[in-house]
Amino acid sequence: MKIALLMKRKINRSWQVDILLFLLLGGFGAFMAVPLIYVINNAFKPLDELFIFPPTLFVRNPTFENFSDLFQVMKNSWVPFSRYIFNTVFITAAGTFGHIILASAAAYPLAKHKFRGHKVLFTVIVLSLMFSPHVTAIPNYMIMSTLGWLDSYQAIIIPAFAYPLGLYLMKQFMEQIPDALLEAAKMDGASEYRIFFQVVMPLVKPAWLTLLILMMQMLWGTDGGSFIYSEQLKTMHYAMGQIVQGGIARAGVGAAVAVIMMTVPIVTFVLSQSNVIQTMASSGMKD
């Protein structure tokens, strides 16, 4: 009897509660999805549909006008829109790549070796997860101005290399690599660098993809903060803000930029979802 009971996948489940919980899930799922659906539909609405009262959620006569307008209108502006796209792509690509390399290199000794200072370093990393970059915004401004980095790409890119969350997740993930594997590599005469590049790095691919998602999402959405003033160096997020400020007349073009902005991180996440979940499984903090 007991065995038969255990064979059923779901124990302790009643269908009334199931229905209630899934209604809850469906309701909140709709709350999450509707604004995104609305913005995607807005991007394809022709001008007259944007002004219908009451406003509609779905588009009736989809058009690509808003996208072509975006490039047409912005081409004639002081800074072409393609320049904003380039800035965003460049900052995101350079910052994410550097972060993945430096954070992995630092995570490996912390995860797999005991050396003088390893506990202190890790404690500092964990503490720094507990406050947001806003706390350091003012001193960072002073540092940037001392270094002469104000109004340059590196003011955004270089600090991104040393973002604490990435190192933390990478270190937690690397701890799962069996020590025996590293011992074996050492027996064969591999140096620490070789072990890191040829044994550890291929094994932690899910963690790279996770850092890729997190850093990309952060940098892709950056507006340059208080570090970048000149129009030529500003990002798409900033341009989007300017377009949206234009009010309802620009709503369609604004939605088109938003769709371009959100597509890249979402597609990347879809492609790497299972890897991200795998990495997050090791994210926990022990007491």
Place this chain on the structure above:
Amino acid sequence: MPGRWELFVRDMKRDKHLYILLSPYMLLFLLFTVFPVIISIFFSFTNFNMLEFPQWVGWENYSKLLWNDDVFLIGLKNTIIFSVVTGPISYIACFVFAWLINELNPKVRAFMTLIFFAPSISGNVFFIWQIIFSGDSYGIMNGFLMKTGILYEPILWLQDPKYMLAIIMLVQLWLSLGTSFLAFIAGLQTVDRTLYEAGAIDGVQNRWQELWYITLPSMRPQLMFGAVIQITASLAVAEVATALAGFPSVQYGAHTIVTHLMDYGTIRFEMGYASAIATVLFGLMLGSNLLVQKLLKRVGE
């Protein structure tokens, strides 16, 4: 017997490669995270405007902040209301939705994960809420309420301090199923399935008991991590507030500690005073994180 110093040198030599691997990251981390915290605390005791040499003023910035700066107190009040409401709600929501999603089959699970996670990664698409709550009748919310006859004329949602904070909270909640949500989904998948079977034999009656006695204790490490991420984010709210309600917002209805910090740091250039604000924020974040960590250790006891 080698002396302490010799031991130290020997260890450093042995681990030289490890320090080389660590150093690029650590140098940047020290320069852009640790060092800024230290100088921020130092400058908070001075008046520094980036032009003149800083002068030591002791606790003056702090006393001015707490006793003479009404706008800071509004910001502090808003931040606390904000984090006390959105922090726990979004933390619980992250867990509840992760838990519900976990019971679905893998394909639907992946799809629902995307639906819940998408707002938090789609960059700055939250401006869409500005259009939804736009003050004229073209705003979705006004349009809908006027069509159904609940309203006769449009409400200036984002200019009225009565509604501002609530709308920002709503949008912040919409955005908040991020990193900790993923950590919870992952944590749930790693809970040992045999524990549930053992639990059923040992007399666990329903899913609520299962949750409290088995699921939550098994994923305590993820719960801790999630708490840190959520607390830090909910105390740092600013982007959504300034994007939706403007900066400064009407009657400072959406003013927070971070917007106050930006005001003094990047507009007025009173760096000493701004550093004091940053130090208060730092203390608040660290303090509440350590407190909540202590509380979470009791889960499932």
